[in-house]
Amino acid sequence: MSQAVRRYEETEQHLPIEFADYHESVKITGFWFFLATDLLLFASLFGTFAVMRFDFAQGATPAQLFHYGPLILETLLLLTSSFTCGLAIYQMRRNNQKGMLMWLIVTILLGMGFVGTEVHEFVSYVGMGATWHKSGFLSAFFTLVGTHGAHVTVGILWALTLVVQLVQRGITPRTSRKLFTFALYWHFLDIVWVFIFSFVYLSSMTGGRIA
Amino acid sequence: MSHIIAELFPPSTLRLFELIADVLIVLTTVSIVGVLTYTKKWVWLWREWLTSVDHKRIGIMYLIAALVMLFRGGVDALLLRTQLAFPNNHFLGPEHYDEIFTTHGTIMIFFMAMPFLFALFNVAVPLMIGARDVAFPRLNAVSFWLFAFGALLLNISFVIGGSPNAGWTAYPPLTELRFNPSVGENYYFLSLLIAGIGTTITGINFMVTILRMRAPGMTLMKMPMFVWTVLVTGALIIFAFPPLTVSLALTLFDRLFGSSFFTLGHGGMPMMFVNLFWLFGHPEVYIVVLPAFGIFSEVVPVFSDKKLYGYPIMVASVLAITVLSYGVWVHHFFTMGAGPGVNAFFGVSTMLIAIPTGVKIFNWVLTMWGGRIRFTVAMLWQLAFIPAFLIAGATGVLLATVPVDYQMHNSYFLIAHFHFALIGGTVFGVLSGMYYWWPKMFGYMLNERQGKVAFWLFFIGFLVTFVPQYMLGLEGMTRRMYTYPPGLGWSSLNLVSTIGAFTQGAGFLVIVYNVLWSMRYGERDLTGDPWNGRTLEWSIPSPAPEYNFAIVPVVHDRDAWWDMKQSGKSEAFKVKSSAIRPVHMPKRSAMPFLLGLSFFVVGFGMTFSWWVIAIIGGLGVLASLLYGAFDYDDFEELDPEVIRRTEAGLGRLQA
Numbered sequence: 001m002s003q004a005v006r007r008y009e010e011t012e013q014h015l016p017i018e019f020a021d022y023h024e025s026v027k028i029t030g031f032w033f034f035l036a037t038d039l040l041l042f043a044s045l046f047g048t049f050a051v052m053r054f055d056f057a058q059g060a061t062p063a064q065l066f067h068y069g070p071l072i073l074e075t076l077l078l079l080t081s082s083f084t085c086g087l088a089i090y091q092m093r094r095n096n097q098k099g100m101l102m103w104l105i106v107t108i109l110l111g112m113g114f115v116g117t118e119v120h121e122f123v124s125y126v127g128m129g130a131t132w133h134k135s136g137f138l139s140a141f142f143t144l145v146g147t148h149g150a151h152v153t154v155g156i157l158w159a160l161t162l163v164v165q166l167v168q169r170g171i172t173p174r175t176s177r178k179l180f181t182f183a184l185y186w187h188f189l190d191i192v193w194v195f196i197f198s199f200v201y202l203s204s205m206t207g208g209r210i211a
Numbered sequence: 212m213s214h215i216i217a218e219l220f221p222p223s224t225l226r227l228f229e230l231i232a233d234v235l236i237v238l239t240t241v242s243i244v245g246v247l248t249y250t251k252k253w254v255w256l257w258r259e260w261l262t263s264v265d266h267k268r269i270g271i272m273y274l275i276a277a278l279v280m281l282f283r284g285g286v287d288a289l290l291l292r293t294q295l296a297f298p299n300n301h302f303l304g305p306e307h308y309d310e311i312f313t314t315h316g317t318i319m320i321f322f323m324a325m326p327f328l329f330a331l332f333n334v335a336v337p338l339m340i341g342a343r344d345v346a347f348p349r350l351n352a353v354s355f356w357l358f359a360f361g362a363l364l365l366n367i368s369f370v371i372g373g374s375p376n377a378g379w380t381a382y383p384p385l386t387e388l389r390f391n392p393s394v395g396e397n398y399y400f401l402s403l404l405i406a407g408i409g410t411t412i413t414g415i416n417f418m419v420t421i422l423r424m425r426a427p428g429m430t431l432m433k434m435p436m437f438v439w440t441v442l443v444t445g446a447l448i449i450f451a452f453p454p455l456t457v458s459l460a461l462t463l464f465d466r467l468f469g470s471s472f473f474t475l476g477h478g479g480m481p482m483m484f485v486n487l488f489w490l491f492g493h494p495e496v497y498i499v500v501l502p503a504f505g506i507f508s509e510v511v512p513v514f515s516d517k518k519l520y521g522y523p524i525m526v527a528s529v530l531a532i533t534v535l536s537y538g539v540w541v542h543h544f545f546t547m548g549a550g551p552g553v554n555a556f557f558g559v560s561t562m563l564i565a566i567p568t569g570v571k572i573f574n575w576v577l578t579m580w581g582g583r584i585r586f587t588v589a590m591l592w593q594l595a596f597i598p599a600f601l602i603a604g605a606t607g608v609l610l611a612t613v614p615v616d617y618q619m620h621n622s623y624f625l626i627a628h629f630h631f632a633l634i635g636g637t638v639f640g641v642l643s644g645m646y647y648w649w650p651k652m653f654g655y656m657l658n659e660r661q662g663k664v665a666f667w668l669f670f671i672g673f674l675v676t677f678v679p680q681y682m683l684g685l686e687g688m689t690r691r692m693y694t695y696p697p698g699l700g701w702s703s704l705n706l707v708s709t710i711g712a713f714t715q716g717a718g719f720l721v722i723v724y725n726v727l728w729s730m731r732y733g734e735r736d737l738t739g740d741p742w743n744g745r746t747l748e749w750s751i752p753s754p755a756p757e758y759n760f761a762i763v764p765v766v767h768d769r770d771a772w773w774d775m776k777q778s779g780k781s782e783a784f785k786v787k788s789s790a791i792r793p794v795h796m797p798k799r800s801a802m803p804f805l806l807g808l809s810f811f812v813v814g815f816g817m818t819f820s821w822w823v824i825a826i827i828g829g830l831g832v833l834a835s836l837l838y839g840a841f842d843y844d845d846f847e848e849l850d851p852e853v854i855r856r857t858e859a860g861l862g863r864l865q866a
Binding site (some may be wrong): 023027029030033036037038040043044045046047048051052055056057058059131132133134135136137139140142143161164165166169174175186 | 298346347411415416418422424449450452453454456457458461464468469470471472476477478479480483488490504783795837840841843846
């Protein structure tokens with residue numbers, strides 16, 4: 001990689017700001033590898049769910065639990081937040097700090113709406129007696145969907161620290177790289193949700209005929 | 212109060228061996244603290260080591276930790292072998308025996324083999340590719356401290372609360388709460404989870420280092436072979452550790468929070484754990500053996516005075532092994548009844564791995580063919596590796612034959628097979644690498660004569676230990692039995708095996724003596740190139756200065772340093788004073804150490820379900836991460852004048 005040293009010496013101006021600094025761009029590469037491990041973490045949980053999805057034991061079945069209402073709301077909130085997150089990056093590249101912060105805060109609020117709806121959904125299941133102790137299916141369901149929800153929660157906390165840093169320091173190669181990696185993470189969670197939506201909820205509600 | 216003490220010190224921690232160990236631990240701790248206080252080294256320890264983010268120092272800390280763990284795992288092994296030396300022996304009780312084989316396996320794999328390899332990754336890889344450090348120096352320190360505190364958490368189990376006792380694979384239902392209510396297994400799951408985060412970060416870190424930070428001119432196919440194996444090991448770690456994390460975390464949920472993943476009731480499925488565990492477990496074998504292959508691929512050319520034979524095929528072989536290693540995991544449980552179709556697939560895929568591995572063995576032999584071989588200690592370990600690994604591989608193919616496996620499954624034949632692979636492959640590999648890179652780490656050589664004594668003791672002891680175990684397996688002795696009656700034809704073979712184990716122990720002691728002796732009297736390495744090496748790490752002084760390369764080298768050939776020496780350019784490699792630029796260096800940080808410590812507190816609290824402690828630790832984790840996020844002052848430009856002075860002091864500055 002003969003570019004390595006050259007990039008180190010002179011930053012490449014034609015790249016977007018988050019890639020402009022060599023040391024920061026290396027961190028983006030690292031973050032992609034981190035996402036690969038996270039993807040495999042979810043893959044393992046999906047695999048576990050696939051194996052245990054019919055082990056209802058004495059517990060509730062998906063048909064008794066799942067409803068379209070909260071599911072559609074969650075999906076709308078998270079997919080929209082992915083879009084607003086993209087808008088924040090767009091404003092960042094235009095060097096528009098105000099617009100960037102506004103869209104980032106909208107993203108955070110939508111994410112909070114998602115987590116709140118999901119917590120409400122989980123609490124209602126537990127209220128119906130469907131705790132994860134009851135069956136392999138419920139254990140796998142709560143863990144897979146809950147891990148995603150925990151990721152979103154961590155993402156919200158992360159984004160809050162980014163708001164503070166962006167206000168303090170403005171758009172620099174370093175802060176922009178941080179926001180960019182956050183955006184990668186956020187879009188990644190969005191994609192995972194698409195699989196949860198279709199594979200966990202839709203296919204279970206139709207009795208496992210899909211997938 | 213009394214019930215807390217009863218929980219912390221159950222009867223299993225109050226047996227004679229445990230009490231002796233307690234006394235030794237207290238004495239060691241007191242003497243270390245005493246020496247540090249007396250010599251006023253606390254600040255030095257904190258500033259130079261505990262908060263260091265320098266890959267060379269982190270490598271040395273990994274090395275020390277791995278050697279300590281090798282000692283502990285080795286003592287476990289000797290206790291096991293003493294118990295098995297005679298029929299109807301009652302040196303250890305059955306529960307005690309369970310605990311010791313569990314910690315032996317867990318420590319040797321996770322807290323000896325892996326950190327020993329990571330030590331060599333850290334020491335060698337950045338120097339071999341002409342980099343100033345790894346891609347993420349601070350995360351590198353985080354990896355180390357997560358490993359170190361994970362290892363500490365597992366190791367305090369036998370003093371406080373009781374050891375894990377379900378084998379290093381921790382299969383349910385042996386780990387299910389109602390069958391195994393002591394806290395020992397919690398220690399196992401939490402320590403491996405904490406160390407596992409660190410390992411995952413290491414995998415990412417070295418992949419990015421290798422992909423993004425090579426010196427100009429070093430294309431992928433000009434990288435030293437060791438670097439290739441580290442690269443694929445990074446990929447293996449990235450793919451293998453998430454399933455491990457999931458299997459460990461889900462069992463922990465079952466035990467602590469009442470979920471029903473692997474329980475016998477409530478629709479749980481213990482087999483799922485076994486699948487997830489071996490989805491990690493088999494690639495893990497290659498995580499610990501491929502870097503050893505890489506070490507051999509560096510050692511053989513240097514001490515044969517020839518370049519590596521068939522480099523492109525070697526690269527293709529490690530890539531093939533990497534891919535195939537994900538398709539073989541069911542061979543660990545053929546007898547669980549997946550059916551002939553599935554078993555046949557996994558039997559054949561397992562045998563396929565023998566092909567690239569065999570290719571590599573031929574290539575090492577052909578590298579030596581016609582070379583001028585120097586029988587240094589590093590080379591002797593390599594020479595011993597070839598027959599040992601051949602036997603391991605051949606018996607592996609036997610075990611991959613499904614009907615044979617039904618006979619051999621969980622017998623001593625299997626034990627002998629994987630000890631041949633893991634000692635003959637990994638341990639010989641890391642010891643070879645340790646003797647090879649020692650001068651680069653410390654600036655002095657390990658005494659060769661003592662090293663050879665250690666080698667022969669260890670190698671002969673290894674054969675005497677494990678060859679009889681193949682026979683014991685064929686005679687029907689199964690693993691994990693704590694004693695056996697006389698008259699089965701096992702007695703003399705077991706005694707021989709025990710004698711071999713103690714011979715290996717003697718070999719280890721000679722290695723320790725060798726290190727201590729050489730520290731004082733060993734030959735100093737003033738050239739930086741004591742072996743007439745071929746790769747870039749030998750082009751700089753020993754030990755390497757903190758910035759590694761005063762000027763980043765330009766690579767034209769696969770054996771870059773050899774090429775410079777042959778074409779008479781090594782003099783030109785001396786640094787021109789005017790060419791020295793400021794170097795971007797990471798600053799030391801307390802964050803990694805504190806993060807590791809916080810994780811330790813979380814782990815300890817969760818082990819005993821003491822949630823207040825766990826939450827305090829969790830807040831520590833959060834605080835460390837927040838501190839890291841807001842710390843923008845984490846690097847500095849190293850003044851060229853400092854580099855000039857250092858290089859001039861080493862006589863490496865051109866006029």
